[in-house]
Structure formats: C-alpha cells, structure tokens
Amino acid sequence: MFKTIWGSDKAVASVAATSKIFIRGKQKAAMTPSTQRIVNQLSALSASRKQPKLLSLCNEDLIKNRTITNAWNVYKRKLFQKRDEQFEKQYNSIKNAMEDLKQTSPELFELANAKEQKRFPLEMRIPTDFPPNQPWVYNYAPKK
Amino acid sequence: MLNRTNLTRARSLRYLASKRFQSTESSSTGIWSDFSKRSPSLKLSNPAIKKNIFDKIDPSEGPASIQNYSRRLAYHSINEIDDTFKVAYEYLQEQSAEKYQQIEVLEKQVAQAQSETEVKELKDRIEALLVEAEASNPEVLYNTSYLSSEDLDKSQPVYRQILKEKWEAFDLMVTMQRLEQLHVIPDTLPTLDPKVDVKVKFPHNLKDEFSSWVTPGEILPAFAVSQPPTIRIQEFERVDQEQLYTVVVVNPDTPDLATNSFSTTLQYGLANVPLNNVDNTISTSTLLTQGDSYTFQHYIPLTPEKNAQNQRACLWVFRQAKPLALDALAGPNTHFDIRTFVETNSLNPVGAHVWRQHFDRSVNDVRRSYGLEKGKVYHRVRQAHPVI
Amino acid sequence: MSIARQFVRQFSSTGVVGKPGYSTVEPVHHLVNIRKAALKPKYQGLLIPKDDIRSVGFKPTEIDQDRVAEYYQNTLKSDLLLHNYEHGAQVIEGEKKRSWGTDSPYKLYRNLKKAKRVGRATRDIHPIKHDNVPQLESIYIQSYNKWALEESWLNISTRLQLSQITNVKAKQIYAKANILPWRLREGKPCGAKVEIKGIDMSQFITTLTELVLPRIRTFKGIKNTSGDSNGNITFGLDPDNLKYFPEIESFQDLFPNLNGVHITFKTTARTDEQARTLLSALGLPFYDPN
Numbered sequence: 001m002f003k004t005i006w007g008s009d010k011a012v013a014s015v016a017a018t019s020k021i022f023i024r025g026k027q028k029a030a031m032t033p034s035t036q037r038i039v040n041q042l043s044a045l046s047a048s049r050k051q052p053k054l055l056s057l058c059n060e061d062l063i064k065n066r067t068i069t070n071a072w073n074v075y076k077r078k079l080f081q082k083r084d085e086q087f088e089k090q091y092n093s094i095k096n097a098m099e100d101l102k103q104t105s106p107e108l109f110e111l112a113n114a115k116e117q118k119r120f121p122l123e124m125r126i127p128t129d130f131p132p133n134q135p136w137v138y139n140y141a142p143k144k
Numbered sequence: 145m146l147n148r149t150n151l152t153r154a155r156s157l158r159y160l161a162s163k164r165f166q167s168t169e170s171s172s173t174g175i176w177s178d179f180s181k182r183s184p185s186l187k188l189s190n191p192a193i194k195k196n197i198f199d200k201i202d203p204s205e206g207p208a209s210i211q212n213y214s215r216r217l218a219y220h221s222i223n224e225i226d227d228t229f230k231v232a233y234e235y236l237q238e239q240s241a242e243k244y245q246q247i248e249v250l251e252k253q254v255a256q257a258q259s260e261t262e263v264k265e266l267k268d269r270i271e272a273l274l275v276e277a278e279a280s281n282p283e284v285l286y287n288t289s290y291l292s293s294e295d296l297d298k299s300q301p302v303y304r305q306i307l308k309e310k311w312e313a314f315d316l317m318v319t320m321q322r323l324e325q326l327h328v329i330p331d332t333l334p335t336l337d338p339k340v341d342v343k344v345k346f347p348h349n350l351k352d353e354f355s356s357w358v359t360p361g362e363i364l365p366a367f368a369v370s371q372p373p374t375i376r377i378q379e380f381e382r383v384d385q386e387q388l389y390t391v392v393v394v395n396p397d398t399p400d401l402a403t404n405s406f407s408t409t410l411q412y413g414l415a416n417v418p419l420n421n422v423d424n425t426i427s428t429s430t431l432l433t434q435g436d437s438y439t440f441q442h443y444i445p446l447t448p449e450k451n452a453q454n455q456r457a458c459l460w461v462f463r464q465a466k467p468l469a470l471d472a473l474a475g476p477n478t479h480f481d482i483r484t485f486v487e488t489n490s491l492n493p494v495g496a497h498v499w500r501q502h503f504d505r506s507v508n509d510v511r512r513s514y515g516l517e518k519g520k521v522y523h524r525v526r527q528a529h530p531v532i
Numbered sequence: 533m534s535i536a537r538q539f540v541r542q543f544s545s546t547g548v549v550g551k552p553g554y555s556t557v558e559p560v561h562h563l564v565n566i567r568k569a570a571l572k573p574k575y576q577g578l579l580i581p582k583d584d585i586r587s588v589g590f591k592p593t594e595i596d597q598d599r600v601a602e603y604y605q606n607t608l609k610s611d612l613l614l615h616n617y618e619h620g621a622q623v624i625e626g627e628k629k630r631s632w633g634t635d636s637p638y639k640l641y642r643n644l645k646k647a648k649r650v651g652r653a654t655r656d657i658h659p660i661k662h663d664n665v666p667q668l669e670s671i672y673i674q675s676y677n678k679w680a681l682e683e684s685w686l687n688i689s690t691r692l693q694l695s696q697i698t699n700v701k702a703k704q705i706y707a708k709a710n711i712l713p714w715r716l717r718e719g720k721p722c723g724a725k726v727e728i729k730g731i732d733m734s735q736f737i738t739t740l741t742e743l744v745l746p747r748i749r750t751f752k753g754i755k756n757t758s759g760d761s762n763g764n765i766t767f768g769l770d771p772d773n774l775k776y777f778p779e780i781e782s783f784q785d786l787f788p789n790l791n792g793v794h795i796t797f798k799t800t801a802r803t804d805e806q807a808r809t810l811l812s813a814l815g816l817p818f819y820d821p822n
Contacts, residue, residue, distance in 0.1 A: 037786065038685055041692045045701065054588055058207035060196040061221055063286050064229040065585055070280040071232030074239060083605065087662035090610055091617075098619040109619075117756075117805070118615050120813040126603045126738060317571060320564040329561040336562055399543050406543060 174237040175244055176281050185297030188283040197282060198233075200226050209290075229282075236280045243277035271301045271382055278302040298421045301382070308380040311341045319497065322361035328458045328498050331396050332408070332482050341378040342461050342495035346371060347428060362499050363454065367506035369499070370513065372412065372443040375426045377419055377461055377495065386418040388464040390491055391426065394482055395446050397455040399522075410480040411457065413441030415468045440473040447511050450503045451522040457499050462491035593730070600734035600814065604667070608813050613665050616806055621659035628653050655762070657802040666763070666801035666810045671733050673698060674705065674725040675793045678714070681707065684721050690791050691724040696779040698736055702726040723791070740795075741815035744769075744776045753817030759804030765811055766796040 031039065057065065101109045121142065179187070188194045192208035201207050206216030250270050257263045278284050279302055287296060288306045296303040316338055323329050329336055346369055349355040354368040375391060393412035400407040417426055417438050431438075448455045460482070468489055486493065503519075511519055569575045580587040629644035647653045658664060675694055680687035687704060694702035702724040707716045716722070728736055745751055754767040771790040775781055780790070801807040808818055 038688055041688050041786070045688065045692050045695060047701070054590075055222075055585065057222070057585065058201075058219055059209040059286070059290055060193060060201060060207050061225060062585070063197060063282050063289070064225050065222075066285060067236065067280065067282045068225070068228050068232040069583075071235045074280075075235065084662070087609065087613065087665070090613060091662040094614060094617050095619070098617070102619070113619055118809045118812075119818060120611075120809070122812075122815065122817050124813065124815070126599055126741075126815065128599070129597075313570065316564060317566045320562055321566050321571070324558075324560060324562065334561065338562075338564065401543065404542050404544050406541070 174234070175241040175277075176233075176237050176283070183297060183300055185300060186278060186281065186284055186287075186302075188286050193286070194283070197229075197286070233282065240277045240281065243273050247273050247277070267382070267384075274301045275305045279305070298378070298424070304380050304382075304421065307341075307378070311378075311380070315341060319360045322498055323496055326361055326456055326498055326500070328456060328496060331456075332394055332458045333460065333486065333493055333496075334483075336493055336496055338496075339379075339381070339463075339494040340461060341376075341380070342459065342497045343376040343378075344373045344459060344497050344499070346373050358497070358499050360498050364499050364501055365504045365506055366445060366447060366501060366510045369445045369457070369501065370506075370510045372428075372431060373459075374428060375459070375461075376424055377426070378424050379419070379421050383420040386420055388415075388467060389417045389419055390415045390462040390464055390468070390489070391417065391459065392441075392462075392482065392485070393443075393457055393459045394480060395455050395457055397448075397453060398478070399449070399452055407478065408480045408482060410441050410477040410482075411446060412443045412459075413473065414438045415440055415470060415473055416464070437470075440470045441477055444477070444514055444516075445510055446501045447507050447514075447516060447519060448501055448503045449520045449522060450507075451524075452503065454500045454502045457501065459497040460493055461495040461497075462486065463494050465490050465492070596731060598731050598734050600737050601730075604814075608810075609665050609667075612810060612813065613660065613662060615809060616660035616666070618659055623659070624657040626654035626656050655802060660806070664800065666799050666806045668733070668737075668810065668814065669798045669800055670727050670729045671736060672725070672727045672796040672798060673793050674723065674796075675791045676705075676723040677791050678722065679789070681715050681717070681720050681722050686789070687721045687724065689787060689789060693774070693780065693787055693790060694724045694726050694793070696783075697739070697774075697777045698726050698728050699732045700726050700728050737814055739777065743778060744773070745816075747776045748773045753819040754808075754811070755821045756808065756818050757821060759807065761804055763799045763801035763803060763807040764796055765799070765804065765807050766794055768792060768794050 098109070098112070101112060123140070123142070175182075188197070190208070196207050196209070201219070201221050203221075204217075206219045207221075210216040210219060247270050250266055250273070254263055254266045254270070257266060278300070284302055288303065293307055293310070296307065298304055298307070319342070320336070320338065323336065344358045345356060346358070346364075347355055348371040349368050354364065358364065358373075377389060377391075379387070391412070391414040392410060394408050395411055396406060396408045398407050398409045414426065415438060419426075426438075446455050446457050473489070485491075507519060511517075570579055577588065582589040582591070583593075584590060627647035627650050629647055632639040632642050632645055634640055660666070673694060675690050677687055677690040680690065691702045691704060703726065704721050705723045705725050707718055707720045707722045709716060710718050751773070754765060758767055759765050769792055771792050774790045774793065775784060775787075780787055797807070797811055799807040799810055801810060812818055
C-alpha cells in the first residue's frame with residue numbers, strides 16, 4: 001500500500017466516490033422515444049460504415065477470379081446467342097405460317113389477325129423452387 | 145457476396161462441365177498444357193505460383209506472390225475459388241482448342257495460297273485467332289499482369305496485343321500530349337500517326353535519374369545526353385521479314401541570327417537499321433559493332449548557348465520502303481529540312497520522342513569533348529523599337 | 533508595325549509580346565484521343581472498371597437466381613412474341629419536330645418547330661419482332677409527403693419506408709414550384725423516389741403480386757386506362773395497403789405514419805396495350821373502370 005501526500009488511500013477513495021464523474025462534451029438531455037425513432041431511421045438510411053471492405057486478394061487469386069469471370073462471360077454470351085437465334089427462328093416460322101394461312105384460308109387469316117385485348121390469366125404463376133405438393137390442378141376451370 | 149457469386153457460377157459451370165467435358169480426364173491433357181506446337185514463353189515460369197494457381201494455396205504456407213512472411217501466413221483465400229477455377233479453366237481451354245482447330249485449317253490454306261495478298265490476309269486471321277485463343281489463358285494473364293514488358297516474348301501475337309493495349313492506355317497518350325504541347329508537330333513534321341512505341345535512354349549515365357527511360361518532354365542536362373542514346377522501337381504489328389528503319393534527331397531551335405529566327409540542325413542520323421518484333425533495340429553494342437553501316441550523321445548532343453531558349457531534341461522514327469544509300473544522305477547538318485528529307489527518301493513516320501535542354505554548367509565540357517567552338521552568350525539588348 | 537499581330541516566332545522577341553489579348557483554342561495535329569484523367573497517378577484507382585474486383589465500386593451481380601427474369605426468358609418471351617405478332621405490320625412513324633424550311637439561313641439555324649398536333653415529339657412504333665419483344669425495364673416508385681413541407685424531418689420515414697420495400701436507397705424529392713394554397717415552396721423536401729432494376733425489381737414484383745395485392749380486399753386491379761401512351765403503366769397504393777409489405781408489417785410501430793406510393797412500370801413496349809399484356813403476364817390484374 002502506498003501513502004499519498006494527501007493522506008491515507010482510504011481518504012482518497014472517499015473523495016473520488018463523492019466527486020462528479022467527468023464527462024467530455026456538452027451534457028444532453030435524454031431523447032424522447034419518438035426522437036430516438038427518427039434517429040434510428042436516419043442511421044438505417046445513412047451510408048456511413050455500410051461500404052464493404054475492398055478485398056485484398058493475392059495475385060494468384062486475382063488471376064483465378066479473372067479466369068472465372070472470363071469463363072462466365074463466354075458462357076453467358078453463348079447462352080444469349082443461342083437464345084436469340086431460337087427467337088429469330090420462332091419469329092420466322094410465325095411469319096411463314098401466317099403467309100401460308102393468307103394463301104390457303106383468308107377467313108382464318110382474318111380471325112388469326114383480329115385485334116383483341118390480350119391478357120394472361122391471373123392464375124398463371126411465376127415458378128418457384130418449392131412448388132406445392134399437388135403442382136397441377138388437372139380439372140381446373142376459371143371462375144365465372 | 146463474392147462467395148455467393150462464386151457459388152452460383154460454380155453451380156452453373158459445373159453443370160455445364162458435367163454435360164460437356166465428360167471425355168476430358170484432367171487438365172493436363174488440354175491444349176494449354178501442350179507445348180509441342182505452342183511457344184514455351186506462354187508458360188508461367190515461377191513453379192510456386194503456378195502450383196498456387198492450379199492446385200490450391202496451402203494455408204500453412206500462403207500464396208507465393210506475397211513476399212512478407214507474416215502477411216503470407218495471414219492470407220485467406222476465397223471459398224470455392226479453386227473448384228470454380230478448375231471448371232472455368234476447362235471451359236476456356238475447350239474454347240481455345242476450337243480456335244486452334246480453326247488455325248490449323250487456315251495454315252493449310254496458307255500453304256496452298258497463290259498470291260502474296262492472300263497469304264497476308266490469312267496470316268492476319270491466324271494472328272487474330274492466336275490472340276483470341278491465348279488471351280484468357282491464366283498463365284498468359286499472369287505474365288502480362290505481373291511481369292515487366294521486357295520479360296515478355298514479343299514474337300507471340302497475344303503478348304504484342306496486350307502490350308499494345310497497355311501502350312495505348314498510357315505511354316502513347318503521354319507521348320502525343322508532349323509532342324503537341326511542345327509543338328514538335330507541326331514544327332518538324334506536320335503530323336504523326338503513331339504505330340510503334342519509341343523509348344529512349346542514355347545508358348552511359350551512372351545516376352538512376354538519368355539512366356532510365358526518358359519521359360517525353362523531360363529537360364535533361366548536357367552531361368546526361370553526351371553519348372548517343374539507346375533507342376527501343378517496339379513494333380506491335382507482325383514483322384514478317386526484317387523491316388528497315390531510319391532514325392533522326394533534329395533540333396528545330398537553333399538560333400539563326402541572320403533571319404532573326406530559328407533553323408533546324410540534324411544532330412543524329414541512322415538509316416537502314418534492321419529491326420523486328422523481338423530484336424527491337426538500337427543499343428550501344430549495336431552501334432559499336434555495326435554503327436558505321438547505319439550512321440549517316442554522327443551523334444552531336446544539343447549544346448544550347450547561354451540565355452537561349454529551351455531547345456527541343458526531336459527524335460523521329462521512320463519505316464523505310466527500300467534500303468537507302470548512306471552517302472547520298474550525308475551532307476551538312478545545319479539548315480536541315482526534315483520535310484524534304486522525308487519526302488525525297490519516301491519515309492513513313494511511325495514514332496517520335498522529344499526531350500529538352502537548356503544551358504547548364506556541363507555544356508562547355510560537352511562542347512570541348514566534341515571539338516565544338518566556344519558557345520555564344522546572348523544578352524538582352526534594350527532598344528526603342530524591336531528588331532524586326 | 534504593330535507588335536500585337538506578330539505570329540511568326542522570332543529569336544529576338546519573347547512569347548509574351550506575340551500573345552494576343554484573348555484566349556484561343558490551340559489546334560491539334562494528331563488523331564490520338566488523350567484522356568487526361570488516365571494520365572493522373574491519383575486517378576489510377578478510379579479508372580479500374582466497376583465490374584473488376586479490384587475497383588472500389590465493385591458490386592457483385594448475379595448473386596442469386598432471378599425467378600422473374602428466368603420466367604420471362606423461358607416462358608413469357610415466346611408467348612409475347614406470338615401474341616404481339618401482326619402480319620404485314622409497318623412502322624408507325626411518330627410525330628417529329630419540324631423544320632422551318634431551308635430557303636433562308638435564319639430558318640435553317642432556327643430551333644425546330646414543335647411536332648404537329650401533339651406538341652412534343654413522339655417515338656416511332658415498330659412492329660414486334662424477335663429482337664424487340666416488350667420487356668420490363670425498371671420500376672419507378674415515388675411517394676409524396678405533404679407534411680414534410682413544414683417539418684422536413686418527417687421525410688426521413690418516407691425515405692426509409694421506400695428503401696425498406698425496395699432494398700434500394702431512396703432519393704429525396706424537392707418541391708419545384710411555389711404554390712401558396714398547398715404550402716408548397718421551391719426547394720422544400722416533399723417525398724422520396726426510387727428506381728429499381730434487376731434482381732431488386734424481380735423481388736419487388738414477386739412481393740407485390742404474391743403477398744401484397746392478394747391481401748388488399750378493395751383492390752380490383754390496375755385501370756385499363758392507365759398509361760402514358762409510351763408503354764409505361766402507373767398505379768397507386770394507399771397508405772393502408774402499404775402495411776401488407778412484409779418489411780413494413782413486421783415493424784409497424786416504427787412507421788406510425790405511412791405514405792401512399794405511385795408505382796410506375798417502365799417497359800420497352802411502345803404502346804400501352806402491349807405493356808398491359810406484359811404486366812398481366814407478370815401477375816398484375818387489370819380492370820375496366822366504368
């Protein structure tokens with residue numbers, strides 16, 4: 001135990017307990033819950049500290065990553081090309097079929113080309129990874 | 145996020161691989177590991193780095209490209225990157241193999257080709273395919289990304305193509321900016337359509353500051369340019385036979401008191417220099433061994449007089465259409481007309497470089513060593529009216 | 533002899549003497565495009581393209597399967613191609629701005645005349661082929677908050693609400709005009725807007741059509757009259773309906789005041805009818821208002 005110049009350490013401890021704890025900065029009143037809510041909302045919106053860290057990869061991993069990206073781009077490009085060709089074929093066959101129809105049966109051609117309001121049925125759903133157990137309603141009839 | 149990207153790609157690519165590469169057993173059988181026809185310069189020479197790329201980065205050793213030991217050990221690789229890389233490599237290799245098959249067909253056509261133009265056309269197509277076939281090879285990618293351009297084999301079209309892209313992205317722009325700012329064009333020649341990368345250095349200097357490649361437009365002291373420069377002329381197009389080059393250094397800022405203007409002086413002249421894609425440097429050793437057969441004007445460094453303006457040393461590189469007679473080129477080096485010179489010898493300007501000089505303490509020494517007369521000192525003369 | 537008109541460079545004169553009193557654009561004698569930013573060392577990091585992993589702006593794309601995009605490519609696109617096919621259809625030219633004539637230089641260089649009938653120019657309508665099948669480009673959502681005009685902090689909740697339902701940070705919108713009865717003053721924040729594309733757009737569509745719209749009892753659909761005659765369809769959601777978004781439903785105490793939103797579907801279709809067909813395929817109902 002050390003003896004301080006102020007007296008015994010017991011006395012020092014008692015002074016420390018009664019004196020005001022120093023807090024840097026201006027004293028602020030506690031926020032009301034509604035203000036706190038707005039502050040929380042603002043901090044959820046603000047961009048600070050939300051930027052992810054830039055990955056520092058070694059040269060080998062950068063090369064691997066670039067190779068993967070290159071392969072992926074080539075793969076995608078080929079996929080898109082194939083898809084576009086497919087649609088072009090479809091368009092050409094629609095056109096040829098219509099041309100045929102125009103020659104063979106003008107009445108049917110008129111019907112096929114009649115302008116109407118086209119709407120897809122509301123029951124048509126975007127497919128999911130986990131479809132229901134009974135995927136298809138075979139005896140489906142639209143509501144009247 | 146990146147891990148998820150890799151996972152998604154890995155899933156798709158793996159599916160692809162299962163459908164398309166059932167016949168390929170391992171990566172060692174692919175076209176990129178076959179060096180019977182391909183140049184060994186397309187290999188990654190560092191075995192440790194190659195192992196890191198193609199096998200796996202051993203966590204107990206870390207990646208070989210990181211020098212610092214503790215950083216190497218602390219390194220974490222990305223999840224799934226190795227498996228994804230394998231699939232991607234196989235896929236790209238397959239694409240490359242298709243390109244090589246097309247090249248084989250074209251090579252057969254070259255053998256049967258009749259005219260020169262047809263051969264050139266076919267060779268151009270082969271070169272384009274060779275670039276496509278190797279551009280995504282990870283070993284080539286590594287070499288072009290992390291090796292210096294001196295270490296790359298310029299006989300390979302893929303390396304030339306990538307070097308050209310790098311040149312266009314920086315050095316070319318710097319050169320053209322300085323040529324324009326310092327009015328090298330149109331003071332010497334009207335314009336320049338750059339085709340080659342021209343680099344200049346003065347290797348006799350001991351200080352690194354002066355012995356490295358000169359940035360275009362730099363102001364150099366006279367002692368730093370007292371010996372003939374080393375000139376590197378990098379062609380990016382394929383040079384089938386040897387191409388002859390003419391190189392001149394002119395100073396368009398020589399004071400001409402008689403006309404109250406400036407005249408052009410020829411400081412250095414080389415002609416009939418044979419260069420190609422790989423052997424692309426006019427170095428001191430070239431000049432020592434074959435210098436006499438190329439030189440029509442021996443090198444005289446610029447020695448600006450005191451109080452004269454900055455003087456530009458403009459280096460021009462020309463492609464020659466035919467060999468030139470050196471005796472016919474030799475003549476007085478003062479009042480040199482570079483435009484007539486280019487026209488009479490039917491030269492094609494393909495590259496240029498410039499550095500500047502002004503009077504400094506070493507000029508008198510350089511003058512003495514080249515046996516030149518003592519330099520003038522210009523003064524400002526104040527008059528009521530300017531001398532016009 | 534005037535000194536100011538000296539263009540020939542002389543040994544005896546300095547550059548200052550020959551300088552004219554106005555700035556000139558120096559001529560360029562070559563064809564190389566010089567990008568000054570690319571030559572600055574401090575910009576080197578910013579020149580890396582955004583899709584490169586070394587770039588500070590790198591953002592991974594394709595991190596998930598895009599259900600809506602796949603559905604469109606695999607199922608809808610061919611259906612829409614067939615639906616929208618018109619045999620022997622020609623390009624319907626839009627109204628364009630018109631020339632004043634060429635018989636005088638004044639007319640030649642005058643700003644073009646307004647388009648006939650419609651005032652502002654309209655685009656050509658090309659027949660639908662394999663390469664221009666209508667497609668959803670983006671969804672534009674905006675919300676107007678009139679209370680924010682007086683207390684601008686009230687706008688924070690509007691912005692957060694849009695960000696919550698779209699996964700994209702919303703931008704603040706400001707009043708453009710001074711309209712006294714509405715207490716509108718130029719420059720005051722009065723709402724939020726957000727444009728979503730790609731995977732966020734797909735996510736929003738599935739949430740909207742599978743979770744939100746089916747739970748709105750009064751919802752009949754989008755009006756068949758909606759549209760800006762350029763292939764963009766808009767409809768609105770009331771503040772009450774907005775709480776069906778699961779991102780808001782779970783934190784209702786955080787959003788005591790909800791704002792209604794306008795949702796605009798931007799499509800590549802050139803007519804509203806084509807756009808409606810496309811949206812109906814994505815699960816959005818339509819009805820005739822009578």
